Amino acid sequence: MVWTPPAEDIFRRSEQWHVRIRGLHKTFGQHQVLRGVDLDIARGKINVIIGGSGQGKSVIIKHIIGLLKPDRGHIVVDGEDIVPMSEYQLNRVRRKFGMLFQYAALFDSLTVEENILFPLIEHGLRGPGHNDGVRRRMSRAEMRQVALEQMDKLRLPHVLLRKFPSELSGGQRKRVGLARALVLRPEILLYDEPTTGLDPVATKNVDDMIRDISQREGVTSVVISHDMASTFRIGDRVSMLYEGRIVESGTPDEIRRSRHRYLRLFVETSGTVQLDPVPDSELVDGDGPGEAPR
Ligand SMILES: Nc1ncnc2c1ncn2[C@@H]1O[C@H](COP(=O)(O)OP(=O)(O)OP(=O)(O)O)[C@@H](O)[C@H]1O
Ligand SMILES: [Mg+2]
Secondary structure, X not given: OEXXXXXXXXXXXXXXXXXXXXXXXXXXXXXXXXXXXXXXXXXXXXXXXXXXXXXXXXXXXXXXXXXXXXXXXEEEXXXXXXXXXXXXXXXXXXXXXXXXXXXXXXXXXOOHHHHHHHHHHHOOOOOXXXXXXXXXXXXXXXXXXXXXXXXHHOOOXXXXXXXXHHHOOHHHHHHXXXXXXHXXXXXXXXXXXXXXXXXXXXHHHHHHHHHHHHHHHOOEEEEEOXXXXXXXXXXXXXXXXXXXXXXXXXXXXXXXXXXXXXXXXXXXXXXXOOOOOOOHHHOEOOOOOOEOOO
């Protein structure tokens, strides 16, 4: 697998690719974090981004929802380049996204119910999935119904609705964060390290939940993960960020055949995923795409 971005027109809506990133550069002060990221996000699939701490994974995700502006490059969502967009235009595109932040980021002073309903209130009390631009107030009973549905969807007991985030377990907090991310029925769900700090069983539960949501809602998922077992369990596609670029991108099977030295080290060090053997003489270094034997 030599992963070179396809030469086709990226500024056209594609059935296969939901988000297309080309030549993304971002520097903070003296620190060049992204040095030409090329990445395609497959529509309706689970796309996992792996890479070492501080490599810029969260920075990529923040660019995808327009929270950060790149120094240069393109981020094309459904055929629209969001880089030149104004804040006003971005807000329209942002409605396509649901985000589960790295530390779940619930509002501590709000109850679980208020947390889950927060996006509805923020977006002008619009009913979920009403992208027709018609604003209408939802009644208290309707809102409560939405909260209950979200709880069921995430298999959370209803009694938790009145609790505060500090009273929940880590796994429950992630679920509530996801319930909140889903409330506006996003087309694209972004998960930043959804299993960090969870034990193996809770990790497996969150993985199942991501798979479940992906299949049931048909959403496109982008997952940043440190956890290799989880990456290979849920990923339809896996991409590795290394030294500011995507050095490898493919199905888990393709990634298992990677010749990229650092990728192999990174995945094998986890001790949970076995790669296909590749002779040492065939390994490639550096930040270009590696080449896996066919
Ligand atoms: N707003 C910012 N201002 C300055 N530097 C930033 C900013 N955001 C990120 N960085 C820097 O960019 C680099 C990449 O950060 P990022 O959070 O994307 O890493 P990451 O790959 O998500 O790491 P981790 O796995 O630890 O979450 C870091 O060195 C970080 O300090
Ligand atoms: Mg991060």
